[in-house]
Amino acid sequence: MAITGTAITGTALTGTALTGTAVAGTVVAGTVAKRVAVIGASGYGGLQTLRLLHQHPGLTVTFLGGERSSGKRWSELNPFLPLPGDPVVQSPDPDAIAAVADLAVLSLPNGLAAQLVPPLLERGVKVVDLSADYRYRSLTQWQEVYATEARQIHRSDAELCLEAVYGLVEWEEERIRTARLVAVPGCFPTASLLGLLPFLKQGLIESNGIIIDAKTGTSGGGRAAKEALLLAEASEAVAPYGVIGHRHTSEIEQLASQVAGSPIQLQFTPHLIPMVRGLLATVYCRLRDPGLTADDCTTMLEAAYRHAPCVEVLPVGTYPSTKWVRQTNRALLSVQVDSRSGQLIVMGVIDNLVKGQAGQGVQCLNLMAGLDAATGLPTVPFYP
C-alpha cells in the first residue's frame, strides 16, 4: 500500500473518483501525477489540504505525517473524511517522505516547520509551508516577531528565509513556479493584501494612515482546544484581539512596502467572529486624487486581476459576504469611495482555511507541479 513506503508503485490515496475524474491523464497531458506528502494531517490546515487534494487531477497524496497521531489509522482520527485505503499516520521522517513524495505540504506549529524544511530540501522534496517560518525575508525579523517560538527553537537558516518565495499566488506566480520553498501567506495578509496591493502599486493611495479592520471565524485559531475558542465562549460574541501588536501586521507591511517601493506602516486590528469559517478585511485608505470614483477604482482592480481566476471584483454597491466564498478558493473584492473625503474602502473576503491557508497552498503546489494555479480547486460555494 502506497502509504507505507512503496507509494510509487501502488494505489494513490486520492486515486479513485466516483465520477470518473481519473481523467488526470487528459488534464495533465500525459504526465504522471505528482506525489504529495501532507505533514500535520489532523489539524485544520492538514484536513483542508487532504480534502482539496481528494480527486485532484494532477496531485496525489502518498504520505500522511503527524507527530501525535503517528501510528493511528486515519479513520479513527477523522471518521468524517474517508481516505482511500484508510492509511496509517506516520512519523514525519525526511527519508520516508523523500522516498514517496515529490512535494510536501507542512501544516505545523510555528517554529517546527523550520526543523523539517532543510532536510526535506536536501533530499529533493520541494516544500509548501503553511506556517509563518519562512514568510519573512529576514530571519532576524522572524525571531523578533515570533520571539516566543524563537526562544525555544534555534534556527540558522537565514539563507532559506531569503530563498523562500512568499506564496501570494496572484502576485508571485512566476517565482512560485520555480521555487523549492514557498511560504504560504497568513489568512489576514491574504485578504488584506489582495485588495490593497493594486492601489499601492499604482500609487493611487497615500502610504500612511492605512487601516485594516479584519474579522475572522474561529477556525483561524486552529483545532487545538483553547478556552476562548469554545462555542460557549465565542458564540454570541464579537471582540477585538491582538490590537496594535498582532503578528500579521509586520507580514502585511513587508509585502505592502515592497510593492509600494517605500516603507509602509499600517494599522491592523483583527476581530473574532462567532462563525466557523470566513475572513473579511475592511481596508480604509485615502486616495491621492480625490476625484477618483468607486467605478474608477473598480475598473483598476478588475484590470489587476483580469487573469486571476480565483479573484473576482464585485460591482460597485455589492458588498461581499464571507458566506459567498465559503469552502471555495475565491477572493471577492469590492470598493467604495466617500466623495466627501476621498476615503477609499476596499473590502475583501476569503475562506480563511482555503484561500487563506490550504487552498492557497494547493495553488502553490499546482504551480510547482507545472499545472495551472487553480487546478482542482473549488470556486463555487454551496449556499446557504
Added chain:
Amino acid sequence: MAITGTAITGTALTGTALTGTAVAGTVVAGTVAKRVAVIGASGYGGLQTLRLLHQHPGLTVTFLGGERSSGKRWSELNPFLPLPGDPVVQSPDPDAIAAVADLAVLSLPNGLAAQLVPPLLERGVKVVDLSADYRYRSLTQWQEVYATEARQIHRSDAELCLEAVYGLVEWEEERIRTARLVAVPGCFPTASLLGLLPFLKQGLIESNGIIIDAKTGTSGGGRAAKEALLLAEASEAVAPYGVIGHRHTSEIEQLASQVAGSPIQLQFTPHLIPMVRGLLATVYCRLRDPGLTADDCTTMLEAAYRHAPCVEVLPVGTYPSTKWVRQTNRALLSVQVDSRSGQLIVMGVIDNLVKGQAGQGVQCLNLMAGLDAATGLPTVPFYP
C-alpha cells in the same frame, strides 16, 4: 445563448470547468449530456440543484425558470453563485421548457408542481419533483394531508399520483431508472427511512411503538422570510414543532408500511436546531429478538447498503454528526442496542438540502439519464 431559447445548439450553462471536467464525453461514453431545466431556481432547492449540476459530467442546465424572479439576470439575484453566461430567469412556460430540456427539476411550493407536471409530461419532458405533490400514491391522501393547499388548487391527476415513483434512491433505483415522474422524498422521511427500512423488511423489529425524534437545521424551512426562522429568533434555541401532526408522519408511514407488509403507525417529532444545514433522525424501536447485538444490527445494515455508495454504516460506538455529511450527498447510519430492554436505536444523518432534497433529486436525474445514481455528487465534506 442557450438560456434564451436556442439551448440545443449553444453553450450549456454548466459547460466550462476550471479543471477540465469537460470530460463528460469520456464519462458518459459517447452520449450527449442530457439537458435539464431547473424551475424555482432562487429557492434553496433550486440553488442546490444548480450548484450540484455545476460541472456535472452528464447533465447540463439549459433552462432557468422562476415566477417572481422572471426576467431578472441571475447575477443580480445570486451574486454568490456565478453561472456561465449569466442567464436571465424565465417564466416556466411548458413549451419553452420542452424546447430546450429533456428533464426538469421542479422546486416549487406544494400544490404548484401539480400544475406544471402534466403539461411537461405531455411534451415529453421527464420530471423530478422536489415538492410533496406526488409523494402519496393516493391523491385523496394528499388532499387530506395538504388540506390547505388542496383548498386552493384543484387537482385531477390521481393517475399521475399512482404512476409517480417515490424517489428514495437506495430503495427504488430500478423503477426510477424508467420513470417519467419521480417524487423526491422529504428530508425527514429520507433520514428516517434509510435506517428503519432494512429492519422492517427483515422483520427484526416490532412494527408498533416506533418513535422518530428528528432534528433539522433552519434551511429546511426554505428561503422565504418567516419570523420564526430569523437568526434572532432561531439562534440559541431548540424547540419541537408539529408534534403529533407533522405532514411527514404519513409520508414515512406509507413507505414503512409498504416495506413491512403491514400498516405501520409511528411517532414522529421534528425539532428546529440553530444551524443552517443538517438533519439527524434518532429512531427508537424494539427488537423482536432481544438477543441481537449492536454488532449484529450493524452487519445487517451494512449488507443492506453494500452497493449504495451514498450510504455508509459507522462502526458500533461511533455516532454520526450532521457536520460529517454537510454539503455531501451521503447518509451516515449508526446503531446501538440496549441489552437491558432490547431497544434498538438507529441514528441517521444527512444534509437536508442535498441527500434530503436537491442531491437526491440529482440522483434521480442521473438514473433517468442512464447514469450511475451517484454521478457528479459530492461525498466528502469540507471540515470543519
Added chain:
Amino acid sequence: MAITGTAITGTALTGTALTGTAVAGTVVAGTVAKRVAVIGASGYGGLQTLRLLHQHPGLTVTFLGGERSSGKRWSELNPFLPLPGDPVVQSPDPDAIAAVADLAVLSLPNGLAAQLVPPLLERGVKVVDLSADYRYRSLTQWQEVYATEARQIHRSDAELCLEAVYGLVEWEEERIRTARLVAVPGCFPTASLLGLLPFLKQGLIESNGIIIDAKTGTSGGGRAAKEALLLAEASEAVAPYGVIGHRHTSEIEQLASQVAGSPIQLQFTPHLIPMVRGLLATVYCRLRDPGLTADDCTTMLEAAYRHAPCVEVLPVGTYPSTKWVRQTNRALLSVQVDSRSGQLIVMGVIDNLVKGQAGQGVQCLNLMAGLDAATGLPTVPFYP
C-alpha cells in the same frame, strides 16, 4: 384591570415581584410609581422595554399599544414573557394612553412616531421615542436622510425637532431630566459616541480622518421577517452593509460636531455579525499629541465617566467582548495607542437592544420620572 382603562386605581402590570421588590416606596421615597405606556410592544424594542420595566421600583406599565397586534391577548403573542394579568394589546389611541399614563415609550417604525408624538405631548404625556424621528435638530435634515419615509409621511413639527433632547444619557442628563420629548440615540451612535466624544471635547484628536468600523448582531434589524436576516442566510457569514451612506453616519456627525465645536465628517461602516445581540464599535483616530500613551487616554476616559454607573473603562490591554455586556445596560470602553503612528483606537461594546435601545430609553424614563438614570437596570451579565 389597569390595562383596560382604569389603570390608575388597579394592579399595575409590573407590580408583583417574586423577591419583594414591591419596595418602590422605599426607593422612590414616598412618591407613587410613574405610569408608563409602551407602544409597539411586540417588536424587539417594545419587548425589551417591557422586560426592563418588569419589577422596576419606580415605573409601572399601564398601557400596551400595538397596531397589528391590537385586540390580541399578550400571552398569545409572546408566551415566553409572562405579564401580570395577561393584558390585551390596544390600539394606540392618544386619549386612551393619556388616561392611564404619565410617560410613553414609542417603539415604532421611522416616520410613525412623528404622528403620535404631537397628540401625546398635547395631552401632557411625556415621550421617549426609540425611532429616528426626533434625533435631528433639523426636520429638513431628517427629511433628507430618511427620504423614503419622508415621501410617505407629511411632517410639520420642526419645532418639536428643535425641542427634542438627544437621549445620550451620559452627555445630556440634565436636559433629559426636564424634557417633554427625548429621542433615544441609535445603537451605532451610542457605541461610537461614548468612546469618541471625550477625546473630541478635550481636543485630543484630529477632527478629520475618523473611522468607525462597527459590528452588530442581527436583532438590530428588528423582528419583522427579512430574507437577509434568516438564520440560514446570516449565520456563518460576516459582511459590510450601508457602506458610505448609512443613516447613522449623519446622526453621529451631528453630536460629534456639536461637542467638538466644529463640523466633523467621518467614515462609518457597519457589519452584520452572526449573533443575536451585541454591538462593537472600533473607532480609529489620530492623536494631536503623539506622545500620549494608552494609559494617558485611559485615565482621561475614566475621568470623563467617573460618575456614569453604566459606562466602564477597561484596563489597557483588556479588550471588550460584546458578550460581557449582553442583556445589561453597560457600555465597556477600552483604548489602545500605536506609538509608531499616534493612532488611537477606541473600542466600545454595548448590547444593541439595551444600552443601544430600550435600556437607554429606560434611563431617559428614569430621569424624566425624577429617578437616578440607572434605576432598575441590569449591569451584570449572565455568562456565558
Added chain:
Amino acid sequence: MAITGTAITGTALTGTALTGTAVAGTVVAGTVAKRVAVIGASGYGGLQTLRLLHQHPGLTVTFLGGERSSGKRWSELNPFLPLPGDPVVQSPDPDAIAAVADLAVLSLPNGLAAQLVPPLLERGVKVVDLSADYRYRSLTQWQEVYATEARQIHRSDAELCLEAVYGLVEWEEERIRTARLVAVPGCFPTASLLGLLPFLKQGLIESNGIIIDAKTGTSGGGRAAKEALLLAEASEAVAPYGVIGHRHTSEIEQLASQVAGSPIQLQFTPHLIPMVRGLLATVYCRLRDPGLTADDCTTMLEAAYRHAPCVEVLPVGTYPSTKWVRQTNRALLSVQVDSRSGQLIVMGVIDNLVKGQAGQGVQCLNLMAGLDAATGLPTVPFYP
C-alpha cells in the same frame, strides 16, 4: 475586607446594589443575610452561582474558592463579572471557609466534592453540591457509574450518600429545608424528571418503554477546553453522544423508580446542540388509559405544579423553546397525546446552567436559609 477572613464584620461581596435592592431587611424580616462560600468559582457553575447571588436579598457571598485560580484577583480572571471589592480567589481550606460562611456551594469536578464535604459538615457548614458525588443513595452505585473517578479517589462516606438529599426542589422541598447536604440534580435529570414524575406518581403511564431524547447546549460540557466543544467543531452540527450508557440514565432511573414505587428502566439519549445554553427533554411514554387527552394530561400536570413558581405548564399546542427560559430558573412543560396510539409526549425546557445547575442550587440554598425557594431568582427571560 470580607473575602480575606474577616467577612463576618465587613462588606459582603454581593452587598451593594445599584437600584436599591438593599431591601433584604424587608424580605428576610429582620434576619441577617446568610453567608455563602462559592467553591470552584471560575467554572460555569461557579460563575452562574455568583451571578445569581448578586444582589440576592437574603444571601451574601463571603468566600471565593478555587484551586487553580487561587491567589488571583477576580477581575483578572473574569473582567466581565464585576464583584464588589474585587476579591482574591482563595484555596478552599475548610477552616477558612467555616470562619466566614454558613453555607457552601461546591462546583467541582466529580470526585473532588467528596473530599471537601466531610470537613465542611464537621465544621458546621451546610453544603449544596453541584457535582454528582452525592446524587446516589448508594456509594457503591456511584463507584460503578463514576468508575473512572472512583479509581482515583478513595471514598468511605456511604453514610453521607444516604443522608444527602436529592435537590430536585419541587419534589423534595421539605427535606431540603432541613438538610445538611444537598446534591443538586444533573441538568438532564432535572428537565426529564419534572415532566415525567407526575405521570409516574399518578400511575398514568406504563413504566416500561419510556424514552427520553434530550438536547443540550455546549455549556453543559463545562468551561475546560475540549476539542469537541470548540465553536469550529460544535457549530453547524448536531450529534448524539453517550448513547445507551450515559451516566444520567441511572440518576433519572433512581428517582423515577422511587416515585413510581417500582423499578424503572428507561432509554436516555443526549444530543449536543450548537448553542450556548438551554436543554430540552422530549419524553415519550405510553398512557395506561388511551382515552386520556392532551387536555387531561395538561390539567393533571398543572395541578402537580400549582404551587411551584418556577415550573409552568403551557397550553396544549404551544411547544416550549429553550430560548423562553434562557437565563431564568423556570422550567416550561408541555404535553401532547397521539390518540391513535395512546402515546404521550412530555416536553420540558430549562436553562441547563440555571434550573439545571446553579439556579437550582440557589433554590436549595434559599430553603436551607429559611427563605422561599424562588427568592432572588430570575423568571423572566431577555428575549431574543
